[in-house]
Amino acid sequence: MDRTRVVILGAGIVGSACARELALAGCDVLVIDRGGPAAATTSHGEGNILLSDKGPGPELELAKLSRRLWPEVLTDLGGLAVQAEWQPKGGIVVATTRAGADGLRPFAASQRASGVVAEAMDADALRAAEPHVTREHTAAVHYPQDAQVQPAGAAAALLSGALAAGASLRSGREVLGGVVRGGRLTGVRTSHGTLEGDVFLNAAGPWSGELAARLGAPVDIRPRRGEVLVTTPLPPTVFHKVYDADYVGAVGSGAGDLQTSAVVEATLAGSVLLGSSRRRVGFDARTRPEVLSAIAAKALRLFPSLARVPVMRAYGGFRPYVPDHLPVIGPDPRLAGLWHASGHEGAGIGLSVGTARLVRALLDGREPEIDAGPFRVDRPAVLGEDVPAGSTAGEETT
Incomplete structure (x- = not known):
């Protein structure tokens, strides 16, 4: 070579x-x-x-x-x-409904079988890890291998x-x-x-x-658009990447209409990122207030204490969807x-x-x-051929 x-x-x-x-x-x-x-x-x-x-x-x-x-x-x-701002802080997935818990537990078990560290958390462990997260939860799993960069x-x-x-x-x-x-x-x-x-x-x-x-x-x-809200800098409030269990289903969906799910995490600068959304709108870069409102509503279900925190900006971008x-x-x-x-x-x-x-x-x-x-490149989904309904060959994140 x-x-x-x-x-x-x-x-x-x-x-x-x-x-x-x-x-x-x-x-x-x-x-x-x-x-x-x-x-x-x-x-x-x-x-x-x-x-x-x-x-x-x-x-x-x-x-x-x-x-x-x-x-x-x-x-x-x-x-x-140093530019990367590497943070191996881990992630926590929280279910807020019985259906979410029923889906999260077997999903985490299947990941463990594939070599992922996925630790079930009881209410006390979740409260110790994330003191400000909602008390209205039905299950939680800690993923210590999750990380973040700028x-x-x-x-x-x-x-x-x-x-x-x-x-x-x-x-x-x-x-x-x-x-x-x-x-x-x-x-x-x-x-x-x-x-x-x-x-x-x-x-x-x-x-x-x-x-x-x-x-x-x-x-x-194809492009698939996502948006994120950014709060003003806060004292330490969110200590992991925390998201609702319905996030996994949203990222794996092929639906073109708006989907939102709660994803909350802090940056080294102290701001909290609130996501996420996904929608197929071509390269239409317009920010939609209703999308930002839906993101905020989902995030507040997970962290009610953020209700009075100012949002200083919002941004969106296109992701390459297959x-x-x-x-x-x-x-x-x-x-x-x-x-x-x-x-x-x-x-x-x-x-x-x-x-x-x-x-x-x-x-x-x-x-x-x-x-x-x-x-490989020469597979049906890439060459524009029909993909069977309900196909979930893999997942992706925002």
Whole structure:
């Protein structure tokens, strides 16, 4: 793989993680983006690195790999890692209804069987861990492996690590089309001229579907919008990532209409993030007051004490959605030279370093640490074919 010319299309956290891995592997890496690094989806998320919301299956295996890699990667980054604001604070899932408890208990049991630490909590343990959480709960599970980073900072650290390893970055380059010779993608036409390479990695997040179509190999990756509310800084109030048990069902749903669920967590700066929502509205970036109101109402059910806390801002972003809820990772068999690393929806922050490790192994012709088959490009959901109703091949987070 030495000196393979890899052009990474997208400078978000997935593209940045892949750039670092491939530069360390000896590739000649160029990262391009039509905007700036981490300026789109990456900077509009919460920074979650979660095992708690993923049932047994390929995405959980990728999440476990990523969770193991994150501390190693941050250690390797040295002083750059401070930008990531790594917090291995753990998560707590709280059921507030009998139905929620009936779903949470077997879900947690299935995760334990897959190697996830999931500890049932009684009322006293929950009160000790989260003194301000609602007393109206029916079950709770502690996930000590859950963690959080500041997403834009983490992406900046990964990209800086890539540049230090020899990669290059060019911003303000929009990809307009591909250059194909002998059935192989050998270049991309951009707003600033043509760039040639051996491998072109589509890491454009929600825009990956549109970009792939421009290159002549469409994939069914669509935008799915999510919003988050941010409170003013508070004294220590929320100590873990805390969410309602109905969150898992919401993230795994393919419904296009608005879905909200309670997700509450603090940042190192003291603000509390309140989420979450998901809806398929194309690239309509308008903020809807009714969506923010629904998010706030769900969050207050979980933490009633936040009722009088001011909200200082709200933000939203697009996540790369695939109908079968699994990322798309690996070479495109329809067009030699084209690779994909996208479709993570809201889990891209957490799954980025594991995705990069898979791409590196596959590009080098080695057996990856986990089975990459479920993420292959030539599966029905990615190629726009019908996905069976109720299919839940994997989960993703906001």
